Amino acid sequence: MAASPQLELAVEDAEGVRLAASVGAARVELCAALAETDGITPSIGTVEQACRVGLPVHVLVRPRPGNFSYTAAELEVVERDVEAALDAGAAGVVVGVLGADGGPDVPALRHLSEVARRRHPAAEVTFHRAFDAALAAGVDPADALARLERAGVDRVLTSGGSPDCGAGLAMLARLVELGRNHAPSVQIMAGGGVRLELMPELVHSGVHAVHTSARGLDAFTGSRARAADPVLAAGMAAALRKAA
Template identity: 40%
Template structure:
């Protein structure tokens, strides 16, 4: 039996995960040399669950692992029963669609990991790879949260170290990496690009990094009324050249280490 994708990742010096908000972004991430993607929509809201059609098309077109963000709405991470049921159904769809992993998380009202609901999400995922998302950054006690996440069997946790950017939270990320001690991957995310990723690697000791590598594109519309009703402008998507720059920066840092 061949090595699993998780085993293959552990053998690598580093892993680059790209937050891809569309099929075009996912293809650009693959072209640029990303290790895997986190498929989502509405990056401006912190990322939400993509549509079934988008999931199916990305899974069909990509050869690198596809992890899907399952987050039913923007805002906090304490979910109502109906929202939790929706998340379980979305996770089951991802498993049936042949995705490689899901990115999930839930908190209690007092800011702790909602272990009961996360167990249910892990069960719905079956054998899919599990990432706990940045809900950890708004937990009451990140160290206790990390232990709970490890106990739930997650492969990695995405975090900015509780700061606006991973660079700002690098000291906290270093503490999480040291606490994890190889039991789980701590993956920095937020504000990471080719210009700071080598410094972040050195500061945190992390080996996996999450970025969007995106750029804004002009609108395709020639007609744009003055008010635009708040709907003017083009899309933002991951850029293959930016992904490539990020990968090359990590290549150089890994060789120098």
């Protein structure tokens, strides 16, 4: 029997953390402006409130929307926000920096990993879906994973280089396999367009975790709702356990 992947919920406030805890999620990714920007760094007050709930909080540190190539000044902001998030009680940070060739920027990521663990030795570092931008740029997936390993990253969030996990299932399974040889300490976490009916296939792919905002469709606009649906979140958690 396959092990059940951990569930991570993307949330924007302490109420979202409480919901995640109620459905048995392992942790949350805390971000701001999820619907508008796909997530940017939340305020330090929001981080402090979220961390008081008790579930491990991993803070997205993304200073702006757009690409993942940053200036020296922007990287300085990222570094300070990493420190501030961990000082506020976060269990980890979620970052993503790409180099000139479109792949993960090892020196910048290694520096951020070292900064995080100087602040909190047990801090976890997740590389976000900038990884999918790297795959789209033609970076070899085995090389991309190996770079994350060298940079001290614990986990990568990816849809397998596709617009969503449904289209990326084959690559997700391949990344799990490649990771065993090229990045054995890096967990593969599926995220992006995760739907309830995908849970059995995601478990079968071998991913270590599944990331979702569990936002259903707004009945009036047809677009994604702004907040997680408690029933959908609970259903996803149950589906992961059942599929395993």
